[in-house]
Amino acid sequence: xxxxxxxxxxxxxxxxAFAEKLCSYVSTETGEWSVKGFIDVYKNxxxxxxxxxxxxxxxEIHIFPQLIEFAEQIGYNIILAEQQNYYPDLTFVDKKNExxxxxxxxxxxxxxxxxxxxxxxxxxxxxxKERDKQKNIQFPYNQYLGHYCLGIIYTRTDLDISETxxxxxxxxxxxxETPIKKVGEREVTTVKHLKSITSVIKxxxxxxxxxxxxxxxxxxxxxxxxxxxxxxxxxxxxxxxxFSQLGENWFDEYWINFGSATMIKDGKTVKITNLKDxxxxxxxxxxxxxxxxxx
Numbered sequence: 001x002x003x004x005x006x007x008x009x010x011x012x013x014x015x016x017a018f019a020e021k022l023c024s025y026v027s028t029e030t031g032e033w034s035v036k037g038f039i040d041v042y043k044n045x046x047x048x049x050x051x052x053x054x055x056x057x058x059x060e061i062h063i064f065p066q067l068i069e070f071a072e073q074i075g076y077n078i079i080l081a082e083q084q085n086y087y088p089d090l091t092f093v094d095k096k097n098e099x100x101x102x103x104x105x106x107x108x109x110x111x112x113x114x115x116x117x118x119x120x121x122x123x124x125x126x127x128x129k130e131r132d133k134q135k136n137i138q139f140p141y142n143q144y145l146g147h148y149c150l151g152i153i154y155t156r157t158d159l160d161i162s163e164t165x166x167x168x169x170x171x172x173x174x175x176x177e178t179p180i181k182k183v184g185e186r187e188v189t190t191v192k193h194l195k196s197i198t199s200v201i202k203x204x205x206x207x208x209x210x211x212x213x214x215x216x217x218x219x220x221x222x223x224x225x226x227x228x229x230x231x232x233x234x235x236x237x238x239x240x241x242x243f244s245q246l247g248e249n250w251f252d253e254y255w256i257n258f259g260s261a262t263m264i265k266d267g268k269t270v271k272i273t274n275l276k277d278x279x280x281x282x283x284x285x286x287x288x289x290x291x292x293x294x295x
Contacts, residue, residue: 007100008146011074011092015104015148015208018070022152022206026062032199033154035062037167045167050156050200052117056108059152060089063106076102079138087122087137088147103144105211107229108152110201116153116236120220121211121227124255146210153205153233157198167197205237212251213239216294217275219258227255232294242275245290254278 028034035058037045048054071078071092079091087103094100109119122128127137134140211227214236220228230241243251254275261272263281272278279287 004145007094011102011146012148012208012210014070014074015150018066019150019206019208022063022066023204025066026059027202027204028195028199030202031204032157032195032202033204034199036194036197036199039169043169045169045194045197047165047167047197048200052108052110055154055201056106059108060106081138083136085136087127091138091144099143101139101144103138103147105147105149106152107149108154111153111155111203111233115231116233118220118231119151119229121149121215121229122147123225124227124258125225129256147212149209149211149214149229151205151207151209151236153207153236154201155203157200157202169194205233207237209236209239212241212248213244214241215243215251215255217242217254217278218273230294235292235294240292242292242294244292246287250287 026034035048037047039045048058067090068078075095076092077095079093081087081089081091088105090104090106092102092104105122107119107121109117123136126135127133127141131142132140214229216228216230218228220226230236235241243254257272257278259271259273261278261281262269263272263277264270265277272281275291276288279285279291
């Protein structure tokens, strides 16, 4: 137990330090995203849509070289998820002891007026319940010493980019250069400096958190079996989710039984889908004061 705790402490400390450095890597000095768009062989920059799926994928690509370097520095190998729907995004395996594994999911979301847009923390289905099986997961769940999120929070730039803009970049000189004035029906604007292109996102916050500490007691997306997270930005960064004072065992037991355990409430049989009811069902009303509330 001591050895497991030691590995977890050291890994989390390193992941926290890594997260703190990422902001300067992805941002300009004014806080804008340093990625401005896609470039083609004719030196045209195509600006990025603010669509969250596009932004998330490009952010992952952007920081991936840093992740590889980070893993090397702390003595771990990275194994990528073999398939798109596999958990986790990244498996860190200690080079000296391959039984030491950590799951890390990359999560991106944007600020809203009263918090952040929701993101999910993985499934509470098959691999979460059958922890010695390897269905839709890189290694069985119980082989990981810890499950972490590397989170990226950003602000969307208040722009109406309904169509992709195209810029012809003149700073990338070649010996034989043919200026392009038009691409299809789109006008091409010449820019001297890439920084003059407005980024679609800005003002980054990076954080590392253990999954159970930022989980909520609600599903994160519609009818799919995904665990939701706290939407309070302060609680998110402080790892102060609804289970954080109860412990990981309560998080595990609640989500393993989510929607299947039932209780009598107001004379009716209902499925248990909130932590308060679950603690009452388990006869642990003495723990109700440990439920962290969102503000």
